[in-house]
Amino acid sequence: MRDNNEMKHKLHYKHYCKILTKVIKEAKKLYYKEAISKSKNKMKTTRNIIRKETSQLNNEGKINSIRIKDQVVYNQITITNELNNYFSNIAGSISDKRINGKEGASLIQNLLKYFNQPFRDIRWPYTSAREINKIIDLLKNKNSSGYDEITTKIVKISKPFIISPLINICNKMLAQGIYLPRKIEILIN
Numbered sequence: 001m002r003d004n005n006e007m008k009h010k011l012h013y014k015h016y017c018k019i020l021t022k023v024i025k026e027a028k029k030l031y032y033k034e035a036i037s038k039s040k041n042k043m044k045t046t047r048n049i050i051r052k053e054t055s056q057l058n059n060e061g062k063i064n065s066i067r068i069k070d071q072v073v074y075n076q077i078t079i080t081n082e083l084n085n086y087f088s089n090i091a092g093s094i095s096d097k098r099i100n101g102k103e104g105a106s107l108i109q110n111l112l113k114y115f116n117q118p119f120r121d122i123r124w125p126y127t128s129a130r131e132i133n134k135i136i137d138l139l140k141n142k143n144s145s146g147y148d149e150i151t152t153k154i155v156k157i158s159k160p161f162i163i164s165p166l167i168n169i170c171n172k173m174l175a176q177g178i179y180l181p182r183k184i185e186i187l188i189n
Contacts, residue, residue, distance in 0.1 A: 126175075129167060141156065
């Protein structure tokens with residue numbers, strides 16, 4: 001029908017293409033809306049849909065060929081071995097260049113040169129119930145949660161029961177210099 005010279009057929013074909021394009025767009029909208037509503041991780045599903053629609057498929061990081069000594073190699077095993085050898089040996093070659101280069105000193109000598117006095121002890125003041133209370137109050141009321149499935153709403157509701165353990169945890173972290181996962185860091189910062 002595309003090659004037909006009759007104007008009537010051309011107009012019909014163009015009109016049909018417009019209608020088909022609209023139908024496809026509406027079908028995609030319905031499909032994606034349903035996929036997002038059924039998804040457990042709506043943000044991830046939305047990102048994947050956007051990538052798919054903008055043709056940003058996950059080809060990042062794929063190496064199809066590499067130049068080795070002026071020769072292009074396509075064999076994935078050879079590429080893998082060459083990259084593995086390179087990254088396994090690069091630290092040693094950088095270290096050798098620094099020692100044999102202009103500085104002429106080992107890393108330990110450089111540290112002693114710039115840091116010739118011991119560092120002072122860092123003392124952090126202990127946290128208080130008032131501070132933890134203020135931090136919890138500043139959290140936004142959200143129903144979303146992290147991997148632990150604890151929402152900020154639950155934290156705020158359970159505030160009277162968790163302040164004492166949080167103070168204990170925070171003060172022990174400060175005293176011992178051992179820090180807990182990111183969720184508690186966010187909570188106490």
